[in-house]
Amino acid sequence: MRAVLCRAWGGPETLTIEEVATPEPGPGEVRIRVLAAGVNFPDVLIIQKKYQVQPPLPFTPGAEIAGEVEAAGPGTTLRPGTRVAGFCSLGGFAEQVVVAESACIALPDAVGMEQAASLLLAYGTSWHALRDRALLRAGETLLVLGAGGGVGLAAVDIGHAMGARVVAAASSAAKLAAAVEYGAAATIDTGEASLRDAIARTCGKAGPDVIYDPVGGDLTEPAFRSIAWGGRHLVVGFAAGATPSIALNLPLLKGASLVGVFWGGFARHQPHEQRAETEEMMSWLAAGRLRPKVSRRYRLADVATALTDMAERRVIGKVVIVP
Numbered sequence: 001m002r003a004v005l006c007r008a009w010g011g012p013e014t015l016t017i018e019e020v021a022t023p024e025p026g027p028g029e030v031r032i033r034v035l036a037a038g039v040n041f042p043d044v045l046i047i048q049k050k051y052q053v054q055p056p057l058p059f060t061p062g063a064e065i066a067g068e069v070e071a072a073g074p075g076t077t078l079r080p081g082t083r084v085a086g087f088c089s090l091g092g093f094a095e096q097v098v099v100a101e102s103a104c105i106a107l108p109d110a111v112g113m114e115q116a117a118s119l120l121l122a123y124g125t126s127w128h129a130l131r132d133r134a135l136l137r138a139g140e141t142l143l144v145l146g147a148g149g150g151v152g153l154a155a156v157d158i159g160h161a162m163g164a165r166v167v168a169a170a171s172s173a174a175k176l177a178a179a180v181e182y183g184a185a186a187t188i189d190t191g192e193a194s195l196r197d198a199i200a201r202t203c204g205k206a207g208p209d210v211i212y213d214p215v216g217g218d219l220t221e222p223a224f225r226s227i228a229w230g231g232r233h234l235v236v237g238f239a240a241g242a243t244p245s246i247a248l249n250l251p252l253l254k255g256a257s258l259v260g261v262f263w264g265g266f267a268r269h270q271p272h273e274q275r276a277e278t279e280e281m282m283s284w285l286a287a288g289r290l291r292p293k294v295s296r297r298y299r300l301a302d303v304a305t306a307l308t309d310m311a312e313r314r315v316i317g318k319v320v321i322v323p
Contacts, residue, residue, distance in 0.1 A: 002323070003094035004303045007058040009049040012307035015061075017300060023091075023098040025073035030101050032084060035067040036117035037092040037321040039298075040150060041239060044311045055090055061303075062092025062321070065099070066107070066116035076101045083107040085116040085282075087267070093303050095323045102271070105278055108286040118292035118318040119281060122150040124274075125236065125263040126158050126212070127281055132266070133259045134210045134232045138163030143199065143208035145223060146215040146239055147184065148175020153293055153317045155212045156182045161289050164210070167202045169195075169219075171313065178293060178316050190219060199226040212236060220244040224256070231256040239313075293317030 001022045004015050025031045043061045045051040066085045069078050078084065078101055085107060086099040107116050130136040142159040146152040147168035159166045160183025168179030169188040176187040186202040188195070199207065199222075207228040213220055217240025224233050224246060235258060238244075251258060267274040284290045295316045298306040300323045309315050 001095040002300060003060045003091075004062070004300065005058045005060060006047045009047065009057075011048065012044070012304035012311070015047065015304050015307075017303075020094075022096055025071055025076075025098050027074045028076060028101055029073045029098050030069050030076055030078050030084075030104065031071040031096055031098050032065060032067040032086060032104075033070050033096055034065045034092065034094060034323050036065065036113040037062045037323070038064040038117040038121060039306050039310055039315075039319045039321060040064070040121050041237070041310060044307050047307070053089075060091045060094050062094070062097075063087060063089050064117055064120045065092040065097060066113040070096065072101075078104060078106070083113075085120060087120050093300065093321055095300070102275075105275075105282060108282065110286040111282065114294045114297070114320050114322070115285060115292050117320050118150075118294055119285060120278065121263065122154045122318060123158065123281055123290065123292060124278060125151050125261065126154040127277055128263050128266055128274075129212060129234045129236060129261040130155060130158055130162065130210070131277075133261050134212075134234055136162055136164055136210050139165070140209035141165045141167065141203050141207075141228070142210045142212065143167045143169065143203060143223065144179070144184075144212045145169050145190070145219050146213075147179040147187075148172065148316050149214065149239065149313075150315070150318045151214050151236060152212070153178060153182055156184050157290055157292075159183070159212075161284065167199075167208065169198075175316055182291065182293065195219060195222040196226050199223065207231065210234065215240050216244050217242045218244075221246060224250055224254075224258075227254055227256050229255050233258050234261050235259065236261045294320055297322050299323075
Protein backbone atom coordinates (compact mmCIF):
# COMPACT_ATOMS: atom_id res chain seq x y z
CA MET A 1 0.00 0.00 0.00
CA ARG A 2 1.02 3.66 -0.34
CA ALA A 3 1.61 5.79 2.74
CA VAL A 4 3.03 9.19 3.64
CA LEU A 5 6.22 8.85 5.68
CA CYS A 6 7.98 11.29 7.96
CA ARG A 7 11.60 10.07 8.04
CA ALA A 8 13.18 13.23 9.46
CA TRP A 9 11.83 16.14 11.51
CA GLY A 10 10.99 19.10 9.32
CA GLY A 11 8.36 20.87 7.28
CA PRO A 12 5.78 19.31 4.95
CA GLU A 13 8.25 19.36 2.05
CA THR A 14 10.32 16.63 3.78
CA LEU A 15 7.51 14.06 3.64
CA THR A 16 7.69 11.17 1.16
CA ILE A 17 5.13 8.83 -0.41
CA GLU A 18 6.29 5.22 -0.30
CA GLU A 19 5.12 1.66 -0.78
CA VAL A 20 4.96 -0.07 2.61
CA ALA A 21 3.66 -3.38 3.87
CA THR A 22 -0.09 -3.61 4.39
CA PRO A 23 -0.66 -3.76 8.17
CA GLU A 24 -2.46 -6.71 9.74
CA PRO A 25 -4.91 -6.20 12.62
CA GLY A 26 -4.14 -7.78 15.97
CA PRO A 27 -6.54 -8.64 18.80
CA GLY A 28 -9.16 -5.93 19.24
CA GLU A 29 -8.10 -4.15 16.03
CA VAL A 30 -9.51 -3.66 12.54
CA ARG A 31 -7.85 -2.71 9.26
CA ILE A 32 -9.66 0.11 7.47
CA ARG A 33 -9.46 1.07 3.81
CA VAL A 34 -9.09 4.83 4.10
CA LEU A 35 -11.60 6.74 1.98
CA ALA A 36 -11.02 10.13 3.65
CA ALA A 37 -8.56 11.41 6.26
CA GLY A 38 -9.03 14.68 8.12
CA VAL A 39 -6.16 17.18 8.22
CA ASN A 40 -5.59 18.94 11.55
CA PHE A 41 -3.15 21.54 12.85
CA PRO A 42 -1.38 18.97 15.09
CA ASP A 43 -0.38 17.16 11.88
CA VAL A 44 1.69 20.24 11.00
CA LEU A 45 3.31 20.31 14.44
CA ILE A 46 4.02 16.61 14.89
CA ILE A 47 6.26 16.29 11.81
CA GLN A 48 8.35 19.21 13.13
CA LYS A 49 8.72 17.68 16.61
CA LYS A 50 6.68 20.56 18.03
CA TYR A 51 3.71 18.56 19.33
CA GLN A 52 3.32 17.12 22.83
CA VAL A 53 3.43 13.64 21.29
CA GLN A 54 6.75 12.82 19.57
CA PRO A 55 6.65 9.40 17.92
CA PRO A 56 9.80 7.56 16.86
CA LEU A 57 10.87 7.99 13.24
CA PRO A 58 9.75 6.98 10.69
CA PHE A 59 5.99 7.37 11.09
CA THR A 60 2.90 8.20 9.06
CA PRO A 61 0.96 11.28 10.24
CA GLY A 62 -2.81 11.57 10.15
CA ALA A 63 -5.00 11.10 13.22
CA GLU A 64 -8.61 10.73 12.01
CA ILE A 65 -10.02 8.71 9.16
CA ALA A 66 -13.19 7.35 7.65
CA GLY A 67 -13.52 4.29 5.46
CA GLU A 68 -14.56 0.66 5.30
CA VAL A 69 -13.43 -2.23 7.46
CA GLU A 70 -11.31 -4.62 5.39
CA ALA A 71 -10.18 -7.12 8.02
CA ALA A 72 -10.89 -7.70 11.70
CA GLY A 73 -8.61 -9.17 14.35
CA PRO A 74 -9.60 -11.61 17.09
CA GLY A 75 -12.11 -10.37 19.64
CA THR A 76 -13.75 -7.75 17.41
CA THR A 77 -17.38 -7.25 16.43
CA LEU A 78 -17.00 -4.94 13.41
CA ARG A 79 -17.29 -6.92 10.21
CA PRO A 80 -15.65 -6.31 6.81
CA GLY A 81 -17.62 -3.80 4.75
CA THR A 82 -18.79 -1.78 7.74
CA ARG A 83 -18.52 2.00 7.20
CA VAL A 84 -16.68 3.59 10.11
CA ALA A 85 -14.89 6.69 11.37
CA GLY A 86 -11.83 6.13 13.52
CA PHE A 87 -9.24 7.91 15.61
CA CYS A 88 -5.82 6.42 14.87
CA SER A 89 -3.49 9.08 16.36
CA LEU A 90 -0.94 8.20 13.64
CA GLY A 91 -1.10 6.41 10.31
CA GLY A 92 -4.12 8.05 8.70
CA PHE A 93 -2.39 9.45 5.62
CA ALA A 94 -2.24 6.06 3.93
CA GLU A 95 -4.38 3.76 1.82
CA GLN A 96 -4.97 1.44 4.79
CA VAL A 97 -4.57 1.77 8.53
CA VAL A 98 -5.04 -0.45 11.57
CA VAL A 99 -7.17 1.08 14.32
CA ALA A 100 -8.37 -0.20 17.69
CA GLU A 101 -12.00 -1.20 17.38
CA SER A 102 -12.72 0.82 20.53
CA ALA A 103 -11.57 3.95 18.65
CA CYS A 104 -14.03 3.38 15.79
CA ILE A 105 -17.68 4.25 15.39
CA ALA A 106 -20.05 2.86 12.78
CA LEU A 107 -21.47 5.50 10.44
CA PRO A 108 -25.16 6.12 9.84
CA ASP A 109 -26.14 5.85 6.18
CA ALA A 110 -26.83 9.60 6.07
CA VAL A 111 -23.23 10.51 6.97
CA GLY A 112 -20.67 10.77 4.15
CA MET A 113 -17.03 9.79 4.44
CA GLU A 114 -15.59 13.30 4.16
CA GLN A 115 -17.93 14.65 6.83
CA ALA A 116 -17.14 11.70 9.09
CA ALA A 117 -13.39 12.26 8.68
CA SER A 118 -13.92 15.87 9.76
CA LEU A 119 -15.86 15.13 12.93
CA LEU A 120 -13.79 13.35 15.56
CA LEU A 121 -11.01 15.83 16.39
CA ALA A 122 -12.27 19.29 15.44
CA TYR A 123 -15.88 18.76 16.43
CA GLY A 124 -14.91 16.47 19.31
CA THR A 125 -12.62 19.17 20.72
CA SER A 126 -15.22 21.92 20.35
CA TRP A 127 -18.05 19.76 21.69
CA HIS A 128 -16.00 18.80 24.76
CA ALA A 129 -14.94 22.43 25.23
CA LEU A 130 -18.38 24.01 25.03
CA ARG A 131 -20.51 21.33 26.68
CA ASP A 132 -18.17 19.84 29.31
CA ARG A 133 -15.64 22.53 30.12
CA ALA A 134 -17.58 25.78 29.58
CA LEU A 135 -21.07 24.44 30.37
CA LEU A 136 -22.34 26.80 27.68
CA ARG A 137 -26.02 27.69 28.08
CA ALA A 138 -28.58 28.81 25.52
CA GLY A 139 -28.78 32.59 25.37
CA GLU A 140 -25.17 33.16 26.47
CA THR A 141 -22.71 35.05 24.28
CA LEU A 142 -19.89 32.93 22.86
CA LEU A 143 -16.84 34.65 21.33
CA VAL A 144 -14.90 32.33 19.02
CA LEU A 145 -11.34 33.34 18.14
CA GLY A 146 -9.88 31.76 15.01
CA ALA A 147 -13.45 31.17 13.86
CA GLY A 148 -12.53 30.24 10.28
CA GLY A 149 -10.31 27.25 11.10
CA GLY A 150 -11.28 23.65 11.75
CA VAL A 151 -11.95 23.78 15.50
CA GLY A 152 -13.08 27.41 15.37
CA LEU A 153 -15.75 26.89 12.74
CA ALA A 154 -16.83 23.73 14.57
CA ALA A 155 -17.27 25.84 17.72
CA VAL A 156 -19.40 28.33 15.77
CA ASP A 157 -21.54 25.47 14.42
CA ILE A 158 -21.95 23.74 17.79
CA GLY A 159 -22.47 26.97 19.75
CA HIS A 160 -25.19 28.09 17.35
CA ALA A 161 -26.85 24.65 17.57
CA MET A 162 -26.80 24.93 21.37
CA GLY A 163 -28.65 28.25 21.26
CA ALA A 164 -25.80 30.62 22.11
CA ARG A 165 -25.32 34.01 20.46
CA VAL A 166 -22.07 33.48 18.57
CA VAL A 167 -19.59 36.25 17.77
CA ALA A 168 -16.89 35.09 15.34
CA ALA A 169 -13.40 36.60 15.19
CA ALA A 170 -11.12 35.74 12.27
CA SER A 171 -8.41 37.19 10.05
CA SER A 172 -10.08 37.41 6.63
CA ALA A 173 -13.37 38.30 5.00
CA ALA A 174 -13.71 34.76 3.59
CA LYS A 175 -13.33 33.18 7.04
CA LEU A 176 -15.82 35.59 8.57
CA ALA A 177 -18.29 34.87 5.76
CA ALA A 178 -18.00 31.14 6.50
CA ALA A 179 -18.68 31.82 10.19
CA VAL A 180 -21.83 33.78 9.32
CA GLU A 181 -22.93 30.89 7.09
CA TYR A 182 -22.56 28.60 10.12
CA GLY A 183 -24.56 30.74 12.51
CA ALA A 184 -22.44 33.65 13.76
CA ALA A 185 -24.62 36.63 14.70
CA ALA A 186 -21.74 39.14 14.53
CA THR A 187 -18.12 39.18 13.40
CA ILE A 188 -14.79 40.74 14.31
CA ASP A 189 -11.84 41.22 11.97
CA THR A 190 -8.85 40.45 14.20
CA GLY A 191 -6.78 42.90 12.14
CA GLU A 192 -8.72 45.80 13.68
CA ALA A 193 -6.69 48.30 15.71
CA SER A 194 -8.37 47.43 19.02
CA LEU A 195 -9.71 43.95 19.72
CA ARG A 196 -11.22 45.18 22.99
CA ASP A 197 -13.20 47.90 21.23
CA ALA A 198 -14.44 45.37 18.68
CA ILE A 199 -15.51 42.95 21.44
CA ALA A 200 -17.37 45.72 23.27
CA ARG A 201 -19.13 46.68 20.04
CA THR A 202 -20.24 43.14 19.18
CA CYS A 203 -20.67 41.53 22.62
CA GLY A 204 -21.96 44.53 24.57
CA LYS A 205 -20.46 46.19 27.62
CA ALA A 206 -20.87 43.05 29.74
CA GLY A 207 -18.59 41.09 27.43
CA PRO A 208 -18.74 37.47 26.25
CA ASP A 209 -19.78 34.75 28.70
CA VAL A 210 -17.51 32.19 27.04
CA ILE A 211 -14.37 32.72 24.94
CA TYR A 212 -13.19 29.86 22.72
CA ASP A 213 -9.47 30.41 22.12
CA PRO A 214 -7.48 28.09 19.83
CA VAL A 215 -5.18 30.95 18.77
CA GLY A 216 -3.24 32.29 21.77
CA GLY A 217 -0.57 34.85 20.95
CA ASP A 218 -1.55 38.50 21.11
CA LEU A 219 -5.30 37.84 21.10
CA THR A 220 -5.62 36.08 24.45
CA GLU A 221 -5.03 38.87 26.94
CA PRO A 222 -7.26 41.56 25.35
CA ALA A 223 -9.98 38.96 24.90
CA PHE A 224 -9.75 37.85 28.53
CA ARG A 225 -9.76 41.46 29.73
CA SER A 226 -13.10 41.82 27.91
CA ILE A 227 -14.76 38.73 29.40
CA ALA A 228 -18.02 38.97 31.34
CA TRP A 229 -18.19 38.57 35.11
CA GLY A 230 -18.07 34.84 35.84
CA GLY A 231 -16.98 34.11 32.26
CA ARG A 232 -15.09 31.05 31.07
CA HIS A 233 -12.06 31.41 28.78
CA LEU A 234 -11.35 28.11 27.02
CA VAL A 235 -7.65 27.48 26.38
CA VAL A 236 -7.77 25.24 23.31
CA GLY A 237 -4.44 25.80 21.54
CA PHE A 238 -1.83 28.21 20.29
CA ALA A 239 -2.15 28.40 16.51
CA ALA A 240 -0.48 31.81 16.57
CA GLY A 241 2.69 30.07 17.75
CA ALA A 242 3.19 31.99 21.00
CA THR A 243 1.95 30.77 24.37
CA PRO A 244 0.51 33.83 26.14
CA SER A 245 0.81 34.71 29.82
CA ILE A 246 -2.05 36.05 31.90
CA ALA A 247 -1.60 38.01 35.12
CA LEU A 248 -3.55 36.16 37.81
CA ASN A 249 -5.19 39.31 39.10
CA LEU A 250 -7.33 39.32 35.94
CA PRO A 251 -9.27 36.11 36.73
CA LEU A 252 -9.65 37.40 40.29
CA LEU A 253 -11.07 40.78 39.28
CA LYS A 254 -13.41 39.25 36.70
CA GLY A 255 -14.51 36.30 38.83
CA ALA A 256 -13.64 34.43 35.65
CA SER A 257 -12.03 31.09 34.87
CA LEU A 258 -9.24 29.99 32.55
CA VAL A 259 -10.31 26.49 31.50
CA GLY A 260 -7.98 24.03 29.79
CA VAL A 261 -9.30 21.90 26.93
CA PHE A 262 -7.40 18.75 25.87
CA TRP A 263 -9.59 16.34 23.93
CA GLY A 264 -6.86 13.67 23.73
CA GLY A 265 -6.49 13.63 27.52
CA PHE A 266 -10.26 13.51 27.92
CA ALA A 267 -10.42 10.51 25.55
CA ARG A 268 -7.72 8.68 27.55
CA HIS A 269 -9.02 9.46 31.03
CA GLN A 270 -12.76 9.25 30.31
CA PRO A 271 -13.14 6.91 27.32
CA HIS A 272 -16.75 5.96 28.01
CA GLU A 273 -17.86 9.59 28.25
CA GLN A 274 -15.88 10.47 25.13
CA ARG A 275 -17.50 7.66 23.15
CA ALA A 276 -20.97 8.67 24.30
CA GLU A 277 -20.28 12.23 23.15
CA THR A 278 -19.03 11.01 19.76
CA GLU A 279 -22.20 8.98 19.30
CA GLU A 280 -24.35 12.00 20.18
CA MET A 281 -22.37 14.20 17.77
CA MET A 282 -22.84 11.60 15.05
CA SER A 283 -26.60 11.59 15.65
CA TRP A 284 -26.66 15.40 15.38
CA LEU A 285 -24.66 15.15 12.15
CA ALA A 286 -27.00 12.55 10.69
CA ALA A 287 -29.99 14.74 11.60
CA GLY A 288 -28.45 17.82 9.95
CA ARG A 289 -27.95 19.73 13.22
CA LEU A 290 -24.17 19.89 12.55
CA ARG A 291 -22.57 20.59 9.16
CA PRO A 292 -18.79 20.12 8.98
CA LYS A 293 -17.45 22.31 6.19
CA VAL A 294 -15.04 20.47 3.90
CA SER A 295 -13.54 23.27 1.83
CA ARG A 296 -10.96 21.29 -0.15
CA ARG A 297 -9.86 17.75 -0.99
CA TYR A 298 -6.28 16.60 -1.68
CA ARG A 299 -4.82 13.42 -3.11
CA LEU A 300 -2.40 11.37 -1.02
CA ALA A 301 0.46 12.71 -3.16
CA ASP A 302 -0.55 16.26 -2.20
CA VAL A 303 -0.34 15.85 1.59
CA ALA A 304 2.60 18.29 1.74
CA THR A 305 0.49 20.95 0.02
CA ALA A 306 -2.40 20.31 2.39
CA LEU A 307 -0.16 20.69 5.46
CA THR A 308 1.46 23.83 4.01
CA ASP A 309 -1.98 25.36 3.43
CA MET A 310 -2.86 24.49 7.03
CA ALA A 311 0.39 25.97 8.39
CA GLU A 312 -0.07 29.18 6.40
CA ARG A 313 -3.69 29.67 7.58
CA ARG A 314 -5.22 29.26 4.13
CA VAL A 315 -7.70 26.62 5.28
CA ILE A 316 -11.34 27.44 5.97
CA GLY A 317 -13.12 24.79 8.03
CA LYS A 318 -11.74 21.33 7.26
CA VAL A 319 -9.71 19.83 4.44
CA VAL A 320 -9.38 16.11 3.79
CA ILE A 321 -7.02 13.67 2.10
CA VAL A 322 -8.79 11.31 -0.30
CA PRO A 323 -6.36 8.46 -1.05
